[in-house]
Amino acid sequence: SNSVNKKKILLIIGGAGGVGSWALTLARAWHPSLHIVATASTTLQQEWCTSLGADQVMTHDQIGTKLKGGRTGSVDTILCLTEPVKSLFATCSEVIKPYGSICLVVAGQSIEALNLGFAFFKCANIMTQTVFSSIRTDYRRIVPSNELAAMVQMLAQQTIVAPISPDLDVVVSESIKDATKPDGVLAALSQVSGQRRGKFVL
Numbered sequence: 507s508n509s510v511n512k513k514k515i516l517l518i519i520g521g522a523g524g525v526g527s528w529a530l531t532l533a534r535a536w537h538p539s540l541h542i543v544a545t546a547s548t549t550l551q552q553e554w555c556t557s558l559g560a561d562q563v564m565t566h567d568q569i570g571t572k573l574k575g576g577r578t579g580s581v582d583t584i585l586c587l588t589e590p591v592k593s594l595f596a597t598c599s600e601v602i603k604p605y606g607s608i609c610l611v612v613a614g615q616s617i618e619a620l621n622l623g624f625a626f627f628k629c630a631n632i633m634t635q636t637v638f639s640s641i642r643t644d645y646r647r648i649v650p651s652n653e654l655a656a657m658v659q660m661l662a663q664q665t666i667v668a669p670i671s672p673d674l675d676v677v678v679s680e681s682i683k684d685a686t687k688p689d690g691v692l693a694a695l696s697q698v699s700g701q702r703r704g705k706f707v708l
Contacts, residue, residue, distance in 0.1 A: 513541040515580060517573070517601070519566065519594070520587030522551035525611065527558060527669035529585055532657070534559030535666045543581070545569065558669055566594060575600030579628065583607045589614035592621065599624040607631040662690075 516533055520526045521544025533542055544560040545568075546552045552563040564572050566588070574580035581601045588594070589612045598608050599622075608630055610617065617634075625632060640648040660666045684690055 513539060514582045515541045515543060517543045517545075517569070517581045517584045517598075518560075518587065519545045519569075519584065519598075521555040521558075521560060521563070522546040523587060526585075526587050527554075529587070530555060530558040530560055531666050531669045535660060543573065570597045570600060573601045577604075577628075579603040579606065581606060583609070585609050585611070587611050589616050590620065591616045592619075595620055596623070599628070599630070602628060602630045604628040605630065607633060610634050611636070661685075 514537070516537075518526050518529050518533070521530050526544065530542060530544060533540060541562070542560050543562045543564070544552075544555040545564055545566050546555050547565060555563045562572075575597075579600070579602045582603055583606060584598050584602060586594070586598065586608065590598070590610050591614075595616070602608055602625060606628070608625065610632070611634070613634075613636075620632075622632065640650055657666075661668060
């Protein structure tokens with residue numbers, strides 16, 4: 507619809523995984539009006555993505571048929587959480603809008619021979635992010651303790667709920683409920699100053 511087309515569109519490839527689940531949860535919390543598209547393989551994983559806030563869910567191989575490609579594309583930002591094999595990256599290049607951004611998180615051998623092709627002519631930004639990026643850049647752009655502090659605070663205020671897979675829900679749900687109570691551990695940690703990573707892991 508026209509109203510959807512006016513919204514910014516985020517595509518999360520691999521939305522049902524651990525990183526994808528958090529990306530979906532945080533994107534929905536921080537940008538309520540964002541149109542979020544996620545990919546997931548199975549019906550159960552697709553339902554999981556929907557429950558986390560995805561507006562539209564599909565398999566990887568449906569991206570090119572369900573999202574508009576060509577010169578104008580349809581997606582503002584792509585977060586690719588799977589290896590960008592040739593066919594997948596070609597599809598990303600098709601659906602990205604001019605001056606859009608594609609963030610690659612998984613390298614693999616494909617990263618050595620990416621065909622920028624259509625993405626180049628759209629002036630798309632191709633960026634990478636790894637778990638070591640912040641360390642290699644001396645924490646100039648991303649400070650993990652700040653990121654985790656923001657997440658702890660959102661969990662404590664119950665602005666977001668930790669995306670716990672239905673497979674694990676029975677095992678950890680009571681612990682999470684206890685931790686997110688107003689007097690629980692997350693509320694306490696959100697009030698502590700200083701380094702947060704160790705506290706968050708604890």
